[in-house]
Amino acid sequence: MNKKLLQSVREYKKQSIITPLLVTLEVLMEVLIPLEMAKIIDIGIAEGNLGYIIQRGLILVIMAMMSLFFGVQAGNFAAIAGAGYAKNLRHDIYYKVQDFSFKNIDHFSTSGLVTRMTTDITNIQMAYMMSIRLLARAPIMIILSWVMTLTLSRKAALLFLIVIPVLGGTLLFIAKKAHPHFIKVFDEYDELNNSVQENVNAARVVKAFVREDYEIGKFHGVSKYVYQLFTTAEKIVAWNSPVMQFVMYAVIMILIYIGGKGIVTGIMETGALTSIIVYALQIIGSLTMVTFVFVMIMIAGASTDRIVEVLNEIPEMRDPADAVTSVADGDIIFDHVSFSYAGEGGNLSLKDVNLHIKSGQTVGIIGGTGSAKSTLVQLIPRLYDVTEGSVKVSGIDVRKYNLESLRDQVSMVLQKNVLFSGTIYDNIRWGNENATDEEVQNVCKLAQADGFVREFPDGYNTQIVQGGNNVSGGQKQRLCIARALLKKPKILILDDSTSAVDTKTDALIRKAFREEIPNTTKIIIAQRVSSIEDADLIIVLENGEISGIGTSEELLKTNAIYREVYESQVKGGEDHE
Structure with a gap:
């Protein structure tokens, strides 16, 4: 078992x-029982001594009861240890993932992490339970049974010395042949889970395009491959039983031959032969058990590698020893910032960006698809680290802040809005778990969400289903904005977060921002010019560079990109009217 996991x-x-x-x-206890049986046969039955038979019979019963007691207790302790170990592993992986930056998370697929925390940990749990119980049992049983056989017959003991390594080696060879197929299975599990996850999350799209048959075919393809891998592995492992049975019966036949000759010549007693046959069954059974456990350990070995991969992943972002724990204001400076998702040497998404946003300003960001608008704002709460240059909040490099303190003061509503299962109250309180009902309702009013929430039969106690699929896109956006406002941040970032609301509601949200949170720095990424036209500052991005910066009036005079977008939306709308 891997030291890291232990x-x-x-x-x-x-x-x-x-x-x-x-x-x-x-x-x-189990090993001593055959000896008592031999005494009962060779002395009690042979001499017709009923008292001796009863005496030894009581000892047998006591031994059997003690063996049962120790076995049950061992099973209980093994179950507790295995389940507890699995619980701790899930805890460690989950907490590790919480420390990951976006870049760390990009290394693993969602389905891959889910498989690791379910199937892989279950495999390790089973292997651990078997290791501390069955793997401990088998060697002890083999050694003690062989020692007991040696006291009864040297020839039988010598036979076991030949059979044990041959049978053990054969069974291990079979297990090793099956191992590569088990390893492949878990990679395919990731694909299988990913297929299911995508299908469930995109159920509306699948049905809208009538692609159920395609999705079923895709799932069937992966599922069939997993079936083939498992079948191939199990066919190999299936050789265990016939090999073991063949050896067992061959050994018993040889023992009967040796024992029969011994009984005839008076060298061996009938009870001793019976005991030796029992020891033979115990040894062969233990070897089979070792092989079974070995197969489970090999399966768990593949799972171990996958889990260690997560645990060994070094979080890209760490708090410095003397981390700053308070953010004074919402002043933001980009100082010669360049960024690449691939790190140094990779293609730059942002190129030498210089920018100063004063605390309390409302800043609009506009640009075409792929112009790095989202990338720019993700550097402020340090979801990614800059490749070159620095980003400063309140005059301090974001890398010098305590991450939790920084992100507490930078509320960000992402492009992909996410709501969680629970009530609307529960979802909004993600921004502040101690917020009162009045505070929740107030931020919903600012986000123009209070009206539609109150129209629900249960109001703020309305249950949100998984993914927020029982509210519209615009409603989801407004609830996410309210959640961000509840944090009372120094900086509020809306990453195209009002795209699904109508222009009137959008204007009301911006009006509420101006009047109710004037000291909060507000950064709004938008595709609609109307969403940022009244901003204090508008930034035009093109291919990761600042193409223009200024007010709407200034950019109409100086920036061709902004003027083109403005005319296509504003003037185009007027012509249409």
């Missing part, structure tokens, strides 16, 4: 240590 055992070390100790006691 750190997650933590408070379940006690159960993990006690389990193999209890297993040892269980095995010891």
Whole structure:
């Protein structure tokens, strides 16, 4: 088991240590039972001594009860240790992911992370349980059974010395042949989960384009490949049983031959032969158990690599030792900022951007698709780090801030608005979990959401279904804006977050911003000129560079891109009217 993952055992070390100790006691009782059986046969039955048979029979019952007790306790402790270990692993992975930057998250697919936290951890949990119980049991059983056989017959013990490595080696060979197929399965699980996730999330699009058959075919293709991989692996593993059965019966036949000759010549007693056959079954059964556990460990090995990959991922962003914990105001400076998603040497999305936004200003950003509008604003709350230059908030480089403190003061409503399962109150309180009902309702009024919320039968207690699919796009945007406002941030960023609302509602939202949060720096990315026309400053981006900056009136005179967009939207609208 990987050392990195074993750190997650933590408070379940006690159960993990006690389990193999209890297993040892269980095995010891099981190994002594055949000896007592031999005595009953060779002494009690042979001599017709009923008292001896009863005496040894009671000892047998006690041993069996003790073996049962130790086995049940070992099972309980193993279950607690395995489930607890899995719980800690999920906790560690989930908390690790919370520290990831966007760049870290980009390394893993959503479905891949889900598979790691479900299927992969379940595999590791099962392998761990088997390791501390069955893997501890099998070697002890083999050794003690062989020692007991040695005390009864050297020839039988020598036979076991030949059979054990041959059978064990054969079974391990079979397991190794199956291993590569099990590894491939988990990569395909990611594809399978991704297919399901995409289909569910895009259910409306799938139905709108009548593509159900295509999606079913795509899912069937991946599912069939997973089936083929599992079938191939299981066909190989299926050889375990016939090989084990063949060896078991061959060994028993040889033991009967050796024992029969011994009984005839008076070298061996009938009870001793019976005990040796029982020990043979115990040894072969233990070897089979080892192989089964080994297969599970190999499957878990593939899962271990995938989980360690997440745990070893180094968060790109770390707080400095003397991190700044308070943001004084919403002043923003971009100082010769260049950025590439691929890091140094990659294609630059932003190129030498110099910009000063004063605290309390309303700033509009406009530009064509791919002009890096979203990239620009994502550098302010440090969702990504600059490749060159620096971004300063309140005169301090964002890399010097405590991340939580910085993001608490920079509220951002992303292009892809997300609502969570729960009531509207619950969703808005993501901005401030301690907010009163009045505070929630007030920010909804600012975001022009209060009106439609009150029209719902349950008002603010209306349940939002997964993904917010029971509210319209415009309603979802306004609820997300309200959630961002509840944080009372120094900087508010709306990344094309009013695209689904009508122009009148858009104007009311901007009016509320001007009147109610004048000291908050407001950055609005928009495709509509009307959404940013009255901004204090408008930035025109083109191919990651600032093409123009100024008020609407100034840009109409100096910037061809802005003038073209303005005329196509404003004048085009007038001509149409």
